[in-house]
Amino acid sequence: xxxxxxxxxxxxxxxxxxxxxxxxxxxxxxxxxxxxxxxxxxxxxxxxxxxxxxxxxxxxxxxxxxxxxxxxxxxxxxxxxxxxxxxxxxxxxxxxxxxxxxxxxxxxxxxxxxxxxxxxxxxxxxxxxxxxxxxxxxxxxxxxxxxxxxxxxxxxxxxxxxxxxxxxxx
Ligand code: GNR
Ligand code: NI
Numbered sequence: 001x002x003x004x005x006x007x008x009x010x011x012x013x014x015x016x017x018x019x020x021x022x023x024x025x026x027x028x029x030x031x032x033x034x035x036x037x038x039x040x041x042x043x044x045x046x047x048x049x050x051x052x053x054x055x056x057x058x059x060x061x062x063x064x065x066x067x068x069x070x071x072x073x074x075x076x077x078x079x080x081x082x083x084x085x086x087x088x089x090x091x092x093x094x095x096x097x098x099x100x101x102x103x104x105x106x107x108x109x110x111x112x113x114x115x116x117x118x119x120x121x122x123x124x125x126x127x128x129x130x131x132x133x134x135x136x137x138x139x140x141x142x143x144x145x146x147x148x149x150x151x152x153x154x155x156x157x158x159x160x161x162x163x164x165x166x167x168x169x170x
Contacts, residue, residue, distance in 0.1 A: 001037045004052035009095045009143055009160070011053075018048075018055045018139040021074045024117040028058070032072040032115050035060045040067060044093045046131040048138030051094050059135035063127045073120065076112035076136050081105035088130045090144045097163040100156055102147045104133050 007013055021028060031054060039047040039060050046061040062070045086106035091099045107125045110132050114120055124132055134144055145156045 002034050003041055004034050004038045006038065006042065006047075006051050006093050007053055009092070011094070013050050013053050013055065014094055014138070014143055015141045016050065016055055017141050018050055018057045020057050021113075024074070024113075024115065028056075028074070029115045031056070032058055032060060032074075036062075036070055036072065039093075042093050045127070046135045047093065048135045050138045050141070057139050059132075059139065061128070061131050061135060063131055071122070072115050073110070073112035073122075074115060074117075076110050076132070076139070078108055078133065078136060079111045079121070080109040082107035086130075088127070090130065090134060092134070092144055095143065095145065095160055097167075098145070098156060098160045100145060100148060100152070102130075102144050104130060104147075108132060110136070 031049065035047050035049065035052060035058065038052060039062065045063045046059065049056045049058040057075045059073050059076055060070065082105045084106050085103045087101050087103050089099050090102045106129060107123070108129045110122045110124065112120045145153050148156060
């Protein structure tokens, strides 16, 4: 397994739409394993292929503390969302150090395929539901600050620049 480099916002690959996976081969499984290793090393609770510069519809997610809940999902789609929204503070490995509240449906059903092409269906709530929506957004070229109002997004970008400036100073 190999650690991959995580790209930073506003890299154009984060604004691009990832392509559906049609071939379920060893290269796909290698990529998914590398993504899981990269997510755990970061550390993070999810990672989308765009974030390692690959425009394929693959995400990995694990919201457990003990690395027992790894999901490797290919071609994931949101099949159903609850009417009820929940507010959650989100972060992103491509916008490191920035945390903002985002409102999303609090329950989702996600349909996907495994790395061998088997169908998977997941009903999720709480952090897992947030994370699945955050990762599927990445595959569609959307980052979490895109859900904020223009004013809040501008302020978030300013905050991010300050965080990065500070990081380069010390
Ligand atoms: O590690 C991550 N934490 C997180 C916290 C709240 C909501 C979403 C996330 S996903 C993020 C990892 C990441 O950037 N995935 O794309
Ligand atoms: Ni992210």
